[in-house]
Amino acid sequence: MAATQEVIKSEPIISFGKQEKKLIKDPLHINNPITVQILGVCSALAVTTMLKPALIMGIAVTLVTGFSNLVISLIRNTIPKQIRMIVQLVVIATLVTIVELVLKAYSFDVWKQLSVFIGLIITNCIVMGRLEAFAMANKPWPSFVDGIGNGLGYAWILIAIAGIRELFGRGALLGYKIIGPSEEFLINTSSTPLLSWYQPNGLMVLPASAMVIIAVIIWIQRSKEKSLVDIS
Amino acid sequence: MFSTRYVYVYTLILSAFAAISLAFFITIFKPLHDSNEAASKKKDILSSIAGELGQDPQLMSNEDVIKLFDEKVEQLVIDAKGNIIKDVSAEDISLATEEKKPLEERRYPLYIFKSKGSSIYLTAVRGNGLWDKIWGTIAIKDDMNTIVGASFGHQAETPGLGAEIKDNANFPKSFIGKEIFKDGEYVSVKVMKGASDPKHQVDAISGATITSVGVSEMMYKGLNSYVAYFNSIKNKG
Numbered sequence A: 001m002a003a004t005q006e007v008i009k010s011e012p013i014i015s016f017g018k019q020e021k022k023l024i025k026d027p028l029h030i031n032n033p034i035t036v037q038i039l040g041v042c043s044a045l046a047v048t049t050m051l052k053p054a055l056i057m058g059i060a061v062t063l064v065t066g067f068s069n070l071v072i073s074l075i076r077n078t079i080p081k082q083i084r085m086i087v088q089l090v091v092i093a094t095l096v097t098i099v100e101l102v103l104k105a106y107s108f109d110v111w112k113q114l115s116v117f118i119g120l121i122i123t124n125c126i127v128m129g130r131l132e133a134f135a136m137a138n139k140p141w142p143s144f145v146d147g148i149g150n151g152l153g154y155a156w157i158l159i160a161i162a163g164i165r166e167l168f169g170r171g172a173l174l175g176y177k178i179i180g181p182s183e184e185f186l187i188n189t190s191s192t193p194l195l196s197w198y199q200p201n202g203l204m205v206l207p208a209s210a211m212v213i214i215a216v217i218i219w220i221q222r223s224k225e226k227s228l229v230d231i232s
Numbered sequence B: 001m002f003s004t005r006y007v008y009v010y011t012l013i014l015s016a017f018a019a020i021s022l023a024f025f026i027t028i029f030k031p032l033h034d035s036n037e038a039a040s041k042k043k044d045i046l047s048s049i050a051g052e053l054g055q056d057p058q059l060m061s062n063e064d065v066i067k068l069f070d071e072k073v074e075q076l077v078i079d080a081k082g083n084i085i086k087d088v089s090a091e092d093i094s095l096a097t098e099e100k101k102p103l104e105e106r107r108y109p110l111y112i113f114k115s116k117g118s119s120i121y122l123t124a125v126r127g128n129g130l131w132d133k134i135w136g137t138i139a140i141k142d143d144m145n146t147i148v149g150a151s152f153g154h155q156a157e158t159p160g161l162g163a164e165i166k167d168n169a170n171f172p173k174s175f176i177g178k179e180i181f182k183d184g185e186y187v188s189v190k191v192m193k194g195a196s197d198p199k200h201q202v203d204a205i206s207g208a209t210i211t212s213v214g215v216s217e218m219m220y221k222g223l224n225s226y227v228a229y230f231n232s233i234k235n236k237g
Helices: A018-028 A041-046 A051-074 A081-106 A108-123 A125-133 A140-170 A207-224 B004-047 B062-072 B209-236
Strands: B073-079 B107-115 B118-128 B133-141 B147-154 B190-192 B201-203
Touching: A018 A140, A041 A108, A041 A140, A041 A207, A051 A081, A051 A108, A051 A125, A051 A140, A081 A108, A081 A125, A081 B004, A108 A125, A108 B004, A125 A140, A140 A207, B004 B062, B004 B133, B004 B147, B062 B073, B062 B107, B107 B209, B118 B209, B133 B209, B190 B209
Parallel strands: B190 B201
Antiparallel strands: B073 B107, B107 B118, B118 B133, B133 B147
């Protein structure tokens, strides 16, 4: 967990200026929670075999990081330092449970698929990492924006990995067949798939492939952004 | 530094607040959760006869599924000897609990779907996949022999491999038209590579050998429990 705290001074309560833009943009690229901060990798391996659960997980984590940052920032001056981690955990656990209840009510299928992983958002290092590094020292609005930004940074990596894995591992996207032989592995298809010679790659559906894809994303990112390269 | 007393009071208030807000959300979502849960099991059972229904029960609304189920499905509980056990509803029987009992004490749920004067018998089967349990509903026509539909579920099979028993609509479809008796003798349906027998074999999923063998075994053992009952119906008719 990052020990340094980043303090941002902003005057109005709610505004969307340069600083807020930076708070959203940085986690998408040069301060990405997965590829740069290397947080939340475990869930990135587990929920990325298909696009739909990855999308839902991305939305859930974005909401939890956003609102837990907001709540902690609102009460940051009242939190006794001795028990600050426990307070953070109570807030995160409450929000995650609410997200799970909402999912169970409105998207039962996805809840059945994701229920274990939703619970595990509580232990997702991104959420607590942002509380410690940002929300404890900043005003509510920038904290909320920072949470949403980090959630989105996590979500887009998840969606990219899941897209690659579902496309090459199952020849489909969101359950709709796109490439590969048409007579087998038929899932909800209405039209004839492209590239009928393509054999779905079984390795892509195994967790190890997510590790490889994350590594490739990190590789591409660092070769484009030299400032990220660790010189030491 | 905050005083110890402050810390205690703070913890109490925070916990109370978290508890009250969770209780609030659980209360307002309870009706939706209950209806989802009630419909989910019925959807899974009716999925096996999606072809007969002409629509996918998973896409139907909770109310429609519960109504269809109440109107057209009769519930029975039988034992391994084929006797009907009275005063129990099939929905109260969980194969997960039953499989821990000795063979002669086990009870099996049987759902009979009645439409247009004919009956379809929906049997429940449960077995082992590669990582964890797998289960399914097998729909059998009233000749007590021909399979008219199947649906499968699993706890933790590998997506894209073993999980295809559920995700790939073609796998359960391949069971349609298969027969479980060969010349009056129970043989079940085998899941195997290069299936050649058009009546008693279906193609396995490539790359998911252990799950496929698991389905094969589940079909054999699971349907075997219903054979005594099927024979008693056949003899009556």
